[in-house]
Amino acid sequence: MPSLPQILRDQLATGPLPFAQVMALALYHPEHGYYGAGPRRIGRQGDFFTSVSVGPLFGKLLAIQAIQEWQTLGEPKDFTIIEQGAHDGQLAEDILNALEGRPLRYLIVEPNPRYREAQAKRLGDRVQWMENPTALQSGPQHGFFLCNELPDAFPVHLVRWNGTRWEELYVTEALQFVPGEFSCAELAEEAKHLPQDLAPGHTLEINLAMLHWIRDLAQAAFRGAIFIADYGLDAEEFFADTRSSGTLRRYKQHQMDGRVLEDLGECDLTTHINFTRLIEEATRHGLTQRDYDLQGRLLGRMAMPWLKSLEGQPLDAAVMRQFNSLTHPAFMGRSFRCLVLEKPSR
Structure with a gap:
């Protein structure tokens, strides 16, 4: 099979491609x-850290939240924890272990058979799988959907303000960016909502895939809540002059830079989420914002029932390190944000 560089060269030989296709x-x-x-290996031996790689506490806090959601709904028998972007299944394992035998089902949304294989090796028959969020339209009827660092890895379109109008950026055969007309009507429509008072050359990402994804979730059958943890910004921050080159970055061996057309296939490409836009689209499709905050503050609130249950006993040193890593502003507490959406029945 041809290598990725050869596949790219073959496709780009017919003309420039929207960056979203190259990123995909x-x-x-x-x-x-x-x-x-x-x-991919995550943590010290990989290219980046996540809240999951810190340790099992993140899963424990999500398990506490899942139990609360189940109880609020009247403990329905079909209540299901639904995870998308489960990677190797570590978060699912942490959550299931923290449930302490409560009869809650676990469902993973995963289209890639290699990931399903890795997850099954870790989790066995404790979970079930479906390929995409649209399959959730047939059930379950009650659920708690969660994802950690998912929409930041969706392929994005790049657009640049030329002083008069927004243009899409395409990738050439020489792996360089060139401006052009919008590649689709949906992108052109989305660009109408962007600021037009920015300096020429200001570059932004438009995450159409994120908007499609939240619409699919809004059409799911379950009643319950949606929990989204990711690094992102409010619109005012997202469009700030200080981010004139956008938020698209390359991660490799814990090093971050903007050389996003180098080593394609060998490094992670990621963008910050425009949470304001995500919340707008979610609300437009019937979801309700229940909570939205910096990860440190929101996880701190989620942890209160657990902390109270300790009745003044000191935290184990390892658990304290995990809690600090997840919540302290100098670590993940400020760089990540969490959004909780209320979802009615479809």
């Missing part, structure tokens, strides 16, 4: 994509 190949090509070939 670089991340999700089934053989050569950064994520397509199977779960």
Whole structure:
């Protein structure tokens, strides 16, 4: 099978491609994509850290939240924890272990068979799978959906303000960016809502895939809540003059830079989430914002029932380190944000 560089060269030889197509190949090509070939090592030995790689406490806090959601709904028998972007299944394992035998089902949304294989190896028959969020339209009827660092890895379109209008950025055969007309009507419509008082050359990402995804979730059958943890910004921050080059970045061996057309397929590509836009689209499709905050503050509130249950006993040193890593502003507490959406029955 041709290598990813050869596949890209062949496709780009026919003309420039929207960056979203290049990013999709670089991340999700089934053989050569950064994520397509199977779960990546995360943590000290990988390219980046996540809240999951800190330790099992993140899963414990989400399990506490899931139990509260189940109880609020009247403890329905079909209540299901639904995770998308489960990677190698570590978060699912942490949550299931923290449930302490409560009869809650666990469902993973995962289209990639290599990931399902890795998850099954870790989790056995404690979970079930479905391929995409649209399958949730047939059930379950009650649920708690969660994802950690998912929409930041969706392929994005790049657009640049030329002083008069927004243009899309395309990738050439020489792996350089060139401006052009919008590649689709939906992108042109979305660009109408962007600021027009920015300096020429200001570049932004438009995450159409994120908007499609939240619409699919809004159409799911379950009643309950949706929990989204990711690094992102409010619109005012997202469009700030200080971010004139956008938020798209390359991660490799814990180093971050803007050389996003280098080593395609061998490094992670990621963007910050425009949470304001995500909340707008969620609300437009019937979801309600219940809570939205910096991860440190929101996880701190989620942890209160657990902390009270300790009745003044000191935290284990390892658990305290995990809690600090997740919540302290100098670590993940400020760089990540959490959004909780209320979802009615469809």
